[in-house]
Amino acid sequence: MAISSRRKPPILYVIDEEFVMSDRGDEQEGPESAIPAGDPDEAVRLFHHYRRLMAQILGYEEELPDPALEEDLVAVEEDLGVSPPPDLRALYGIADGDGDLINPLFDRQDWLPLAEIGGQDDEWLEIAREWRYEPWRRTVFDAQPPNTVRRSPLRPSWIRFADDTGGNWLAVDMDPAPNGRPGQVIAVGVDYTEGPAYVADSVTTFLRRLVEALERGDYSRHDESLWIDADLPDRTDRQVLYSDDPPSYAWARQSGPGVQEVRVSGVENCAFLAEMPDVCSLALSSKGSPDLTPLADCPVEFLELDAESVDLTAPARNRELRSLSVTCARPVELAPLRSAPNLWALDISTAPVTDIATVTELDGLRFLEVTQDQWRKLSELGDLPSLAVVGIHPHRPERNGGTPWLTAFDEPPSPTP
Missing domain, CATH: 3.40.1580.10 (SMI1/KNR4-like)
Incomplete structure (x- = not known):
């Protein structure tokens, strides 16, 4: 049954309680x-x-x-x-x-x-x-x-x-x-x-x-x-960078190697990443369709994209990519993700998807975050990957911080028309 009420909370269905994330x-x-x-x-x-x-x-x-x-x-x-x-x-x-x-x-x-x-x-x-x-x-x-x-x-x-x-x-x-x-x-x-x-x-x-x-x-x-005062570290030194301005070569070069987490807005292309070779957690937002080509060669493991439209071809070639979250206004094609060898977590709950059947071909997928309507379509297709955790939103969520999940240790229900 499709859920439309905005009062219903999103639910995390933990199918495999023994599943743990891999240890890098x-x-x-x-x-x-x-x-x-x-x-x-x-x-x-x-x-x-x-x-x-x-x-x-x-x-x-x-x-x-x-x-x-x-x-x-x-x-x-x-x-x-x-x-x-x-x-x-x-x-x-x-x-x-x-x-x-x-x-x-x-x-x-x-x-x-x-x-x-x-x-x-x-x-x-x-x-x-x-x-x-x-x-x-x-x-x-x-x-x-x-x-x-x-x-x-x-x-x-x-x-x-x-x-x-x-x-x-x-x-x-x-x-x-x-x-x-x-x-x-x-x-x-x-x-x-x-x-x-x-x-x-x-x-x-x-x-x-x-x-x-x-x-x-x-x-x-x-x-x-x-x-x-022995000059001993008391926190991890991972150099987090945040920027509300479009990133540039000069900005990235000044930041230099050692930066491991970046969250930037106004992205037109990702060329600045050539100066930041250690980034493994990256959040990009754009009002257009940014050129993601450099992401094919970066050691980015968690990638969060928020743009008008997104082409996943380059990120899918990245062997380090483990977790991907996509937010976009225009429909996105998931087909390139078939070649992402280590992708285990995918969030498409804030993206219209043209080929949702591709999810059934992502054999390494263990976590999936979708809307109730997307889950209905996937359930009708069957032959899903061996998912350990499924997060289902009753409607397209707003990204304003963490999600107020309810947790259910069970298989998610198969929606009925």
Whole structure:
């Protein structure tokens, strides 16, 4: 039955509850160097020096917990299935975490005792992946420097050893990307669902930066607490760019490489993308019919198009394209998408489509967002791809922020005339 009432909400039908989005980190190669950059002896020396400097500044020395037992370290390694790097392991030979210190040792983040490693509550990640929050519109971005950390929100070989008590952690990465090193320190958690942040090549280097900051006097004292300015990142550095003006070569060149998300208006053509080789999330709006030819060679994974008319030929040649959302006034042809090898998510709910039967030929499609009328036409055709999630709007939606989805864990109903 076709639904016309504007009071009816859009519904997400989750057909396959076991389906999860692919993890781009799984597709990356391992590190060129499997040797950790840290030095356990140097880490121990820096640790003691750091503690002495803090005591000089505070006027007293805080007492550390007892060292961790070797058998406890071994037990943690067995539980995790991976060993921490030698420099972090050596520090646990000095103390089993921060204990009740007023000043946590790792840049105001509590150093966890062994008993708490591996026992974190990851509800934050489960929430971020809920379909009603539209994860198909998000991309996990690359850390900076590029290709050092795998593009994952969380991995089993990221050993979280310190936390900020707000859902974020420091972790040692024992499964880095090609340009990384085992044991590098990264930041992960609720503020890093769009990609982890690279912090340092090792715990040793992390400590060295804290020591150097204290020696420079780059700190401030708040009652009994020290706030150290060690120039460590606290967010992902993906360089988001927004522009309400038509983008130009000069604008793109000034922005330079490293920009990973772009949202621009007034687009006539996409030639500016030649100066932005790292863009993987792109939203373009135009009052006309922009030339999308450069999109064939860009690493864009999520593409949102809003134009008078759209030709999907060039975007469909892009092997990186995973998720596509199309809004247009004139009818759009989906046939080019047959050649899009990795497209798994498609939103055509705000586009009139000339050849909706093409959807039945997109074998890799797992998510589809359509209007009730579009779903009726597709249901009549049958032979749909193995869809895991289908979003159905009772009418053509207005794009004003997120969609107020209702979620149903069931097959979508087959409309009747």
